Amino acid sequence: MAKEITNERAEAVVEAVSKTEQFFEKNGKLLSIISVAVIVACAAVFCWHKFINQPKIAEAQGQMALAEENFRTADYELALNGDGNVLGFVQILDEYGKKAGKSVNFYAGVCELQLGNYESAIKYLQAYNGKDEILAARAKACIGDAYVGLEDYKKALACFEEAAAVVDNMFAAGYLLKAGVVAEKLGENAKALSFYEKIQDQYPQSMEAYDIDKYIGRIENK
Secondary structure, eight states, rough: OOOHHHHHHHHHHHHHHHHHHHHHHHHHHHHHHHHHHHHHHHHHHHHHIIIIIIIHHHHHHHHHHHHHHHHHHOOOHHHOOOOOSSSHHHHHHHHHGGGGOOOOHHHHHHHHHHHOOOOHHHHHHOOOOSSSSHHHHHHHHHHHHHHHHHHHHHHHHHHHHHHHHOOOOOHHHHHHHHHHHHHHHOOHHHHHHHHHHHHHOOOOOOOTTTTHHHHHHHHTTO
């Protein structure tokens, strides 16, 4: 019985091998064409990445370094729009797109904010989608600043609250202070007081905490 089972398995293997050979004999030409096509496609992707994409990324990073230098010197107009010789963040976005990195939208938005172009600032800052939590919180707070500039205080307050909640760091106290000031502007004094007290309790070493008693006293005396 065992011998019969062994023979049946052997016959099944032989039959499977035979069918495989028949398949390759019948479709060998097609398989060769597919193999060549895959090799050519892989080679094309490799060449594109090595000789086109990588140089473009390097070029974009070089332009970003120059624009960032102008940003650091607070020449926001030059950093944003360039001067014909050095590209600004707007031209870098247009020419290189994502190759320039995710921070280019953040820089462009801050430049627009500093120049008083609030709606453009919001557009760029909302387009920033970097994974750095501190920078993401900063972008959200800058959107809040832009809404303050547009006198849309409700949206500004929501942005400052969200920025303070993104990550617990030394900048959160600044966002809470801005939230408190805007809340007062909206007549939401209890909410403003909660922001000020949070600064006092959770961030006592921050610069904002040094004179937070003044803000708390102002609310309590109303």
